Amino acid sequence: MKGTSILLVLAAALSACAGLPAARMALPDALAAQAPEPLRGVGGKRQGEFELGANKGRFERGADRLSLFDDRFVADRATAGWQADDGTRASCRGRQATASGGILAGAVKRYTVQCDITGPQPAELQLQADSATLSPATRSGRLVAGGTTLVLRSVHRVQGSPLPLDAPIGYVIEHEGRAVGAVELNGPVPRVWRPAPGTPLHAPVTQAALSLALLWDPA
Numbered sequence: 102m103k104g105t106s107i108l109l110v111l112a113a114a115l116s117a118c119a120g121l122p123a124a125r126m127a128l129p130d131a132l133a134a135q136a137p138e139p140l141r142g143v144g145g146k147r148q149g150e151f152e153l154g155a156n157k158g159r160f161e162r163g164a165d166r167l168s169l170f171d172d173r174f175v176a177d178r179a180t181a182g183w184q185a186d187d188g189t190r191a192s193c194r195g196r197q198a199t200a201s202g203g204i205l206a207g208a209v210k211r212y213t214v215q216c217d218i219t220g221p222q223p224a225e226l227q228l229q230a231d232s233a234t235l236s237p238a239t240r241s242g243r244l245v246a247g248g249t250t251l252v253l254r255s256v257h258r259v260q261g262s263p264l265p266l267d268a269p270i271g272y273v274i275e276h277e278g279r280a281v282g283a284v285e286l287n288g289p290v291p292r293v294w295r296p297a298p299g300t301p302l303h304a305p306v307t308q309a310a311l312s313l314a315l316l317w318d319p320a
Contacts, residue, residue: 127260128280131280137293137294140152143289143315156185176210177198179194179318188221222247225244226242226244228313238255240254249276251306252274255269268318271286281295282296293307295310
């Protein structure tokens with residue numbers, strides 16, 4: 102009877118944990134009142150079809166890790182490609198290398214991302230870790246599309262908590278110092294905030310959000 106009671110308690114605890122809502126990214130005030138759009142069809146799949154509002158397309162991605170000397174040297178590499186129904190294509194590459202010895206560890210090569218985007222509105226996205234040793238592992242970069250430049254900044258804070266996460270929970274996308282979009286990576290369904298269709302920043306923010314959401318992050 103006692104064993105049965107313990108099992109019931111454990112089952113109840115697991116059920117309660119399963120019912121807890123996922124941690125949500127802390128958003129700038131400019132986006133907090135805006136409803137996000139789910140990026141459907143992605144999950145943990147290596148390839149398939151995605152849907153983001155009226156935007157649909159296909160994606161393919163992969164990741165591999167080289168580990169040497171009992172994990173004292175680790176090199177991570179990730180690739181992602183996507184094609185939207187409007188003819189936009191993106192090819193993204195992410196790289197990172199870390200080394201450790203005893204209790205010390207650091208990045209031999211800081212995390213970097215490069216995306217080349219072609220189609221109706223060509224663009225280039227670059228992102229990198231701000232430091233080899235900084236914790237949390239903040240990242241920043243930009244997407245340049247014609248005469249438009251968007252600034253990308255990693256987000257490490259969740260709603261309701263004063264403590265930052267080491268790995269990014271998502272990214273905020275800024276234009277001329279103002280938050281105009283975001284992508285949240287936590288959970289199987291990424292969430293995207295972006296300007297309304299038909300506005301000048303809708304396409305480049307969409308390009309940045311899709312690229313960041315589809316590339317697997319070693320963190």
